[in-house]
Amino acid sequence: MKIWLMKSEPNCYSIDDLKKDGKTQWEGVRNYQARNFMMKDMSLNDAVLFYHSNAKPPGIAGLAKVCRLSYPDYFAWDEESDYFDPRSTQEKPIWHMVDVAFVKKFDQLISLPKLRLTSELADMKVLQKGSRLSIQPVDKSHYDFICDHMIN
DNA sequence: GCCAACGTTGGC
DNA sequence: GCCAACGTTGGC
Numbered sequence: 001m002k003i004w005l006m007k008s009e010p011n012c013y014s015i016d017d018l019k020k021d022g023k024t025q026w027e028g029v030r031n032y033q034a035r036n037f038m039m040k041d042m043s044l045n046d047a048v049l050f051y052h053s054n055a056k057p058p059g060i061a062g063l064a065k066v067c068r069l070s071y072p073d074y075f076a077w078d079e080e081s082d083y084f085d086p087r088s089t090q091e092k093p094i095w096h097m098v099d100v101a102f103v104k105k106f107d108q109l110i111s112l113p114k115l116r117l118t119s120e121l122a123d124m125k126v127l128q129k130g131s132r133l134s135i136q137p138v139d140k141s142h143y144d145f146i147c148d149h150m151i152n
Numbered sequence: 153g154c155c156a157a158c159g160t161t162g163g164c
Numbered sequence: 165g166c167c168a169a170c171g172t173t174g175g176c
Contacts, residue, residue, distance in 0.1 A: 007174090031159075054174055112175080130157035132173050154176085161170080 002046045003138040004037070005126055006064070006100065007053040015050050015061035015105045023067055023101040027075045028083040030095060034135040038070045038098050041137070048100055049138060049146070051126065052109065059111035060146070068099035110150050120145045 006026065008014070018024055029035055048064040072093035075083040088094040115121055125136040 009174090033159090058175070130173095132158060134173085156173100156175095158173080159171090161168100163168095164166085 002041065002043060003049070003140060003143040004042065004046060004066075005049040005051050005060070005124075005136045005138050007051045007134040009054045010052045010061070011054075014052065015102075018050065018062075018064060018100070018102045019105055021102070023099055026097045026100050027073050029073070029097065029134060030083065030085065031134065034133055035096055037135045037137065039096050042066050042070065042098055044069060047103075047143065049143070053134075057109070057111040057113060059109045059115065060106070061109050062105040063103040064100045065103055066098050067101035070096040070098050073097040107152055110146065114150075118145075118150070120149075 010016075013024065026038070029038065044066055046066040048066065049060045050062045050064050052058055052061045072090070073083070073088075073095040074090075074093075075081040076085040076088035076093065076095045077090060078084055083095075085094060112127075115124065116127055121127065121142050124138065124142050125131050125133070
């Protein structure tokens, strides 16, 4: 099982939205590196740290899991969608998405400042300067530490 | 609102 | 293929 960190702006789609919906499509990724993680590296039931970006404060809000392997992001074909990309066609889709299912919401968000104070997590990608990638692999050691020491 | 970091685009 | 210009992300 691999572990991922996936960013979402909570004013767009939050952990509470995922809890309510049970699962969701991860549409709108328009970055090749993040897309390739979804297309090539994700497996069913991979764990997901659900990260709230552009929030006050930002941080890890809960856990999710991959519940459907990648398939074409058809929002790219919809002219009405914010995620429309005329270069992507049904014959040759450029963008792909996975589905993600709710696992749990943390009682308390693990804030970015708190993550930064945790020396065991200093190597996490999300803590590196200029780290903008919206889907990132997470080391098992970091995931285990979070689960064992930072929840509740 | 600012701005650093990064990815993409397009002229050459 | 290089790289300047531009747009976006996202913390602060």
